Each structure stands twice: as structure tokens, then as C-alpha cells.
Amino acid sequence: MLIAADEGLAPSESPVRVVAEARLSVGTGVLPLYLSQDWSAVLPGVTRAVIVLHGRRRDADTYRLAAENAARAAGAAAHGSLLIVPQFLAVPDVQHHRLAPELLHWTLEGWMGGDPAEAPAPLSSFDALDAILNRLMDRANFPNLRTIVVAGHSGGGQVAQRYAVLGQGGDRAEAAGLAVRYVVANPSSYVYFSPDRPRPDDSFATFSAARCPGFDDWKYGMNRLPPYAGPSTPAALEAAFVRRRVIYLWGGDDTDRDQPALDKSCAAAAQGPHRLARGQAYFAYLKARHPDLAHTAAVVPGVGHDGDAMFSSTAGLAALFDKR
Numbered sequence: 001m002l003i004a005a006d007e008g009l010a011p012s013e014s015p016v017r018v019v020a021e022a023r024l025s026v027g028t029g030v031l032p033l034y035l036s037q038d039w040s041a042v043l044p045g046v047t048r049a050v051i052v053l054h055g056r057r058r059d060a061d062t063y064r065l066a067a068e069n070a071a072r073a074a075g076a077a078a079h080g081s082l083l084i085v086p087q088f089l090a091v092p093d094v095q096h097h098r099l100a101p102e103l104l105h106w107t108l109e110g111w112m113g114g115d116p117a118e119a120p121a122p123l124s125s126f127d128a129l130d131a132i133l134n135r136l137m138d139r140a141n142f143p144n145l146r147t148i149v150v151a152g153h154s155g156g157g158q159v160a161q162r163y164a165v166l167g168q169g170g171d172r173a174e175a176a177g178l179a180v181r182y183v184v185a186n187p188s189s190y191v192y193f194s195p196d197r198p199r200p201d202d203s204f205a206t207f208s209a210a211r212c213p214g215f216d217d218w219k220y221g222m223n224r225l226p227p228y229a230g231p232s233t234p235a236a237l238e239a240a241f242v243r244r245r246v247i248y249l250w251g252g253d254d255t256d257r258d259q260p261a262l263d264k265s266c267a268a269a270a271q272g273p274h275r276l277a278r279g280q281a282y283f284a285y286l287k288a289r290h291p292d293l294a295h296t297a298a299v300v301p302g303v304g305h306d307g308d309a310m311f312s313s314t315a316g317l318a319a320l321f322d323k324r
Contacts, residue, residue, distance in 0.1 A: 015096030026131040029104040036083035047080040053156030060087035070311040077323035113219035124228040133169035153307035157187030185249040188263035190282040193238040198281035212266035220267040246295040251303040
């Protein structure tokens with residue numbers, strides 16, 4: 001589903017077409033989201049929660065359909081799954097739809113890196129994900145929940161990868177006996193733990209800041225971490241990240257260097273020419289630093305930058321629903 005942009009605006013700058021109808025309190029703010037079941041009721045049949053993160057257009061309605069399509073394709077494997085699609089609004093959305101002041105909203109790009117919201121309180125999109133996971137840990141409502149999947153495509157893939165690095169809710173859920181995994185599909189960029197970046201010969205070398213000042217700042221590197229990170233050190237963040245279960249999915253045809261939503265900043269370009277190359281280089285970087293890395297990766301042949309096709313692919317269904 002394509003959403004028409006306002007005349008003269010890039011698609012990601014245009015107000016969203018639809019605002020999700022469900023609501024979740026996050027501190028003093030409120031997050032809109034889609035739910036496949038009413039989670040205010042006791043849901044003893046739910047054994048898996050799949051959180052699907054939208055792309056930079058903030059089109060949660062589109063990703064709701066992608067999640068539902070994947071669940072249908074998974075068939076019996078998706079039985080007992082609760083689908084959750086949060087919506088990270090931006091300033092133009094609030095203005096256009098005249099939304100209530102308590103709805104959380106960020107800058108056009110800030111939500112993808114976990115930056116503080118513009119209003120009504122400086123809460124991170126990662127705080128919002130923490131709130132979702134905290135809700136799922138309520139055994140009164142979810143007595144049989146066993147697995148939580150945090151999955152994102154494109155801009156949502158950026159959120160999933162950064163949340164896997166900084167997020168606190170996943171560790172709390174693991175400590176409560178839940179299995180948590182992160183599915184990172186076709187993001188434009190990744191966060192590195194050192195100033196090394198890929199070279200054309202597939203090796204890695206320290207990148208020159210003179211060529212791209214800020215290339216190693218968050219959300220691309222470990223400098224200038226967002227407030228959500230608190231006192232965490234890069235070494236501690238990396239050590240925790242590589243222990244988590246992370247699955248990378250890349251479209252085999254997601255190789256367009258001019259794709260409209262591709263991050264073409266110098267910081268992103270330092271990671272490779274296109275999404276497939278950036279993803280494979282990042283995985284090689286992690287493997288070089290951690291030979292026993294537990295993360296896994298798969299290329300989905302014949303698929304470009306298409307979240308629906310990625311999640312409904314064989315690799316996508318295995319990652320989201322353990323369909324084999």
C-alpha cells in the first residue's frame with residue numbers, strides 16, 4: 001500500500017494517512033498502536049507477541065497489514081500470536097490530524113534513533129517499546145506468553161537494531177522467563193561499536209572523520225549516545241548486544257543506491273553503497289569482533305525493499321513465527 005505524499009513534500013515528511021486507534025500510556029505520554037486482540041482482557045491463548053515496527057513514513061496501517069499477511073502465511077505456526085504495531089508519530093502528524101496533546105510525537109527522524117520526543121514529555125521511542133514489553137510481562141493478562149519478537153523493516157529495522165543495542169525492556173523480559181528476539185530487516189544503517197568501517201576489499205579500517213564529521217555519532221556509532229542510554233559504556237553495550245538473539249534479514253534485490261528512502265548521508269554511506277551491502281558488511285564486522293557471535297542472518301532472494309515480502313518470506317516466517 002502506498003501513501004500519497006502532500007504536494008512538494010517527501011513521503012516521510014507528509015502527515016500520516018491514518019492514526020492507530022488503540023492507546024498505551026508511556027509515562028506522561030500516550031502511544032497509538034494497533035492490536036490484533038484486546039490486551040485489556042485476559043489472554044490465556046497468547047503464547048507469542050510479535051511487535052512490528054513501521055518504516056520512516058510512520059505508516060503503521062501498512063505494517064499492520066504486513067503483519068497480518070505474515071500471520072496468515074504462517075498458518076498454524078502463528079496460532080496464539082498477538083500482533084502489536086506501535087506508531088511513532090511526528091510533528092506534522094499531530095498538526096494535520098489535530099491530535100490530543102498527550103500523544104507522543106518526535107521529529108521526522110528522531111524516533112528511529114531513540115531520541116527524546118518533542119512532546120508531551122522527552123520520552124524515547126525506546127521508552128515506548130519498554131512500556132509495551134512491560135505490559136506483556138503482566139502474567140495476570142498473559143499467563144502463557146513465552147516469546148516476544150521485536151521486528152522492524154527499513155526505518156523500523158533501524159529501531160529494532162538500535163533497541164537491541166540500548167533497550168532495557170528485553171533484558172527485564174528475559175529475566176522474567178520470556179524469550180526475546182530482534183528481527184532487523186533491510187535498515188539503511190546500523191550502529192557500530194568502533195570507528196572501523198568496511199572497505200571495498202571487504203576488510204575494515206578506521207574511517208577518517210575528516211571525510212565525514214560525525215560519522216561515529218549515534219545513531220551510526222557510539223559517540224553522543226541519547227539520554228535513554230544513561231551511564232552505559234560502549235563496551236558494556238556491545239557485550240550485552242552480542243549475547244542477545246538478533247536475526248538479520250536482507251532482500252537480495254535491495255541494492256538500489258538511489259532508492260528514495262535510503263539514507264544517503266555520509267555517515268550511512270560509510271557503511272556501504274546500498275542496504276544489502278551495508279547489512280552484510282555489518283554482520284561480517286560483528287563476526288570479526290566476536291567469532292562466537294550467536295546472531296544469524298539470511299538473504300531473501302528476489303526481494304527488494306518490500307516489508308510485506310520480507311516478513312512473508314520463508315526466512316521471515318521462521319524469524320517471526322518459528323514456521324519451518
